[in-house]
Amino acid sequence: MVRFESGSKKSANSTRQLAPLHYGYRHDIGCAEGNPGRPFMLLTTLAEYQVRPGLLREWKLDAASFHEAAGAADGTTPPSYNQEWHLKYVSKLAERGIRIPMWMGFVFEISGSLRTEMFRETLRVCAERHETLRSAFRVRDGRTECFTVAPERLRVKDEILGDFAGGDEMCLWLQERIDDATDAFCRPSYVVETVERVDSTTVIVALDHAHTDGLSVMTAVQEWQDLYAAVAGGRTVEHQQVGSYVDFGVAERAAAESVGSDDPAVGCWRRFIETGGEGLLRFPLDLGVAEGELLPHTKLDVRLLDGPAAEAVEEACHGAGGGFLAGLLAAFAIVTHQITGDPVYRTVMPWHTRSRPEWLRSMGWYVGIGPVEIDLSAAESFRDVVRSAQRSAVTAQLLSRTPIARIAQLLGIEDELEQRMPEVFPFVSFTDMRVIPGTLRWSEWNARPLVRMKTRGNRVNTWIHRTHEGVWVTARYPGTETADAGVACYANGVRKVLQTVAQTGDYVLGGCPTTAGGAA
Numbered sequence: 001m002v003r004f005e006s007g008s009k010k011s012a013n014s015t016r017q018l019a020p021l022h023y024g025y026r027h028d029i030g031c032a033e034g035n036p037g038r039p040f041m042l043l044t045t046l047a048e049y050q051v052r053p054g055l056l057r058e059w060k061l062d063a064a065s066f067h068e069a070a071g072a073a074d075g076t077t078p079p080s081y082n083q084e085w086h087l088k089y090v091s092k093l094a095e096r097g098i099r100i101p102m103w104m105g106f107v108f109e110i111s112g113s114l115r116t117e118m119f120r121e122t123l124r125v126c127a128e129r130h131e132t133l134r135s136a137f138r139v140r141d142g143r144t145e146c147f148t149v150a151p152e153r154l155r156v157k158d159e160i161l162g163d164f165a166g167g168d169e170m171c172l173w174l175q176e177r178i179d180d181a182t183d184a185f186c187r188p189s190y191v192v193e194t195v196e197r198v199d200s201t202t203v204i205v206a207l208d209h210a211h212t213d214g215l216s217v218m219t220a221v222q223e224w225q226d227l228y229a230a231v232a233g234g235r236t237v238e239h240q241q242v243g244s245y246v247d248f249g250v251a252e253r254a255a256a257e258s259v260g261s262d263d264p265a266v267g268c269w270r271r272f273i274e275t276g277g278e279g280l281l282r283f284p285l286d287l288g289v290a291e292g293e294l295l296p297h298t299k300l301d302v303r304l305l306d307g308p309a310a311e312a313v314e315e316a317c318h319g320a321g322g323g324f325l326a327g328l329l330a331a332f333a334i335v336t337h338q339i340t341g342d343p344v345y346r347t348v349m350p351w352h353t354r355s356r357p358e359w360l361r362s363m364g365w366y367v368g369i370g371p372v373e374i375d376l377s378a379a380e381s382f383r384d385v386v387r388s389a390q391r392s393a394v395t396a397q398l399l400s401r402t403p404i405a406r407i408a409q410l411l412g413i414e415d416e417l418e419q420r421m422p423e424v425f426p427f428v429s430f431t432d433m434r435v436i437p438g439t440l441r442w443s444e445w446n447a448r449p450l451v452r453m454k455t456r457g458n459r460v461n462t463w464i465h466r467t468h469e470g471v472w473v474t475a476r477y478p479g480t481e482t483a484d485a486g487v488a489c490y491a492n493g494v495r496k497v498l499q500t501v502a503q504t505g506d507y508v509l510g511g512c513p514t515t516a517g518g519a520a
Contacts (some may be wrong), residue, residue: 033173035245042301042446043463043474046175047059049107051195051202053164057116058177059123061134062155070138077143079137080249081256081403082365087137087144090184102422103182103190105206106217108447110228114194114201118232120156123192127154130363131244132211136187146289146301149366159486163285178206179452206450209365214431214449214463215352216363221447223361223437241357245364245507246345252353258408265402266410268395272371273411276346279427283460284339285490288482290512293340294456296337298479306470309502320383322390323487325430327501328471328509329393330385332428333374334509335493343377348394348425351400359373361437369404369427371394382507423459430464439467471498 018272040149086102093100106157127133134149161177164170174193181191190207203224230237257263273280289295305313310324317327334347353368354360372392379385410415417424433439442448454512460477473494475487500507 015309042448042465042472043451044107045452046107046178046204046450047171049448049450050167051107051171051174051204052169052196052197053170054197055163055172055343056161056173057114057158057194057196058118058161058181059156059158059194060150060181061123061127061188061475062157063187065153065155066136067223068477069147070136070187071452076138076140076147077246077250078145078253079146079210080245080252080365081405082367083137083146084448085250085418085421086143086210086365087184088149088418091470097185100456101454102181102184102209103178103180103452104209104212104214104217105178105450105452106205106221106447107202107204107450108221108225108442108445109224110201110203112200113198114196115232116158119194119228120158121231122224122228123156124154125231126224127151129237129242130237131246132364133188133190133207135246136189137185137210145244146249149168157393164195172202178204182206182208184208184210188418203463204450206452209299211365211432212363213352213365213367213451214429215366215436217449218436219361220363221442221445225438225441225445241361243356243358245359245360245362245366248353248359248362248364248366253401256403259402259406259410261410262412263402265399268399268402269371270411271405272346272373273413275344280341280346280348281459281492282476283486284336284435285486286482287458287460287486288480289458289478292458293478295478295480296454296456296459297476298484298489299474299476300484300491301472301474302488302495304471304473304491304498305502306467309499310466310471312502312505313498316383316501317386317397319505320386322386323393324432324466326386326390326393327382327383327429327498328430329372329374329389330382331494331497331501333376333385333404334382334497334507335490337376337509338493339490343375345372345376346372347372348427349396350427350429351397353401355401368400368402369425370398370400372396372428375507380509382509383500385509422455423457423461426461427466428462431466433465433467451479457513 003503078084128151131148134151135146138145138147139362161173171186177193178191182189186208190211192206193204195202205220207225227237313327314324317324332347336342336345339493348369349372350369354362359366373390374385374392375383376388378386404417405414406416458478461477464474473491475491477483477487497507
């Protein structure tokens with residue numbers, strides 16, 4: 001065991017209820033006016049979390065059982081559509097000698113000193129419960145296959161990495177260890193790190209995106225707390241009503257393969273892509289990025305509404321015949337229209353695909369995307385736009401049930417979309433955190449969802465989170481000064497539309513709340 005001292009060197013909702021999703025940077029830049037500080041539920045990087053130092057221990061499932069399962073002749077399945085695209089992207093980067101960490105995860109604290117054998121059993125039980133955590137991938141005869149380790153073959157290994165007195169050194173060490181352990185083709189492709197102290201233990205769980213999504217990592221916080229408490233208390237742990245993402249992938253593929261080119265979903269996507277054209281990929285304000293240039297991503301967090309204001313906006317949306325999500329989309333549509341003059345706002349929105357009860361708390365990448373198209377040509381106010389947004393959101397959710405990979409196959413644009421990865425389409429994502437189990441205790445547990453995604457690009461993607469305290473938007477975009485100003489400007493415009501609705505019950509179209517020159 002090595003002890004690192006501080007400063008030492010290291011070599012190492014709606015009228016019709018819509019299903020909210022989650023769900024991948026920089027926080028120290030121009031947060032829009034009125035930001036009171038960072039709430040505990042925003043997407044957080046490891047550096048932003050600032051883990052307190054202590055004894056660092058790494059936990060993994062024994063790789064030997066994965067290698068044994070990989071050598072079996074049968075028992076494999078194809079990866080899910082999301083996994084397949086992700087693995088193709090990772091493989092193409094590897095061919096060029098490039099590896100980009102794309103893990104997601106969560107972090108929380110356990111009070112008191114860690115009971116190591118109880119924690120070991122907690123990790124084993126969790127992998128037993130969620131089949132994707134004991135699955136991995138192999139390439140055979142040019143095809144990527146998913147294989148699974150039997151529950152009785154699971155073994156958990158741990159290794160003490162060092163005793164740290166300084167947080168900065170430990171954070172760098174953690175970042176490297178996690179990045180190395182979460183490659184998509186690692187077996188397994190996730191890792192658990194604990195930082196042990198006398199009074200508490202920080203638990204960090206990081207997984208390659210192939211095995212998780214935003215909703216999965218958020219629901220896992222309470223699950224791990226509950227499992228650890230149950231194991232420590234000697235209570236029996238059952239896995240009822242927890243389905244398998246591996247099984248989901250098989251069922252999803254079977255259903256998608258029955259979709260033909262004459263399916264209405266294919267026609268809707270074809271019209272959306274043809275009508276939207278290159279405009280689907282562009283942000284309405286200048287980002288300072290040359291054509292084809294890919295720049296390192298950064299991020300901006302902005303509070304759009306406090307809790308009471310969010311309730312007032314929701315009430316206005318219900319009065320207009322829509323839900324809160326429709327109101328958010330209406331605000332985005334209004335600001336884009338005021339900047340560009342385009343009568344139709346188009347974007348893409350992720351939706352969870354957990355259509356059966358057993359998938360609601362299952363770990364996996366349960367996400368589809370749907371096209372959103374909002375016509376503002378006859379709208380005079382926010383309330384008018386909400387009605388159009390509500391209809392479009394309902395349609396988008398229905399269309400998201402057919403994987404975009406299957407749509408691309410049928411439209412003959414699979415290669416084109418794969419070449420855009422990881423930013424196939426810019427999107428707007430929404431999660432109502434109030435329905436996530438355990439979030440009211442996240443402050444007590446010092447819990448956060450974690451993101452890495454050290455990616456490059458030229459698009460703007462947005463994640464909106466509603467909590468009991470209010471509504472926040474996180475924007476990820478290419479890191480230029482021009483983009484800093486443009487994204488902050490756009491976010492301020494959305495905030496001002498929503499604030500006006502909260503105060504007056506409506507927003508009259510006309511006038512531009514933002515300018516291309518910078519934040520208002």
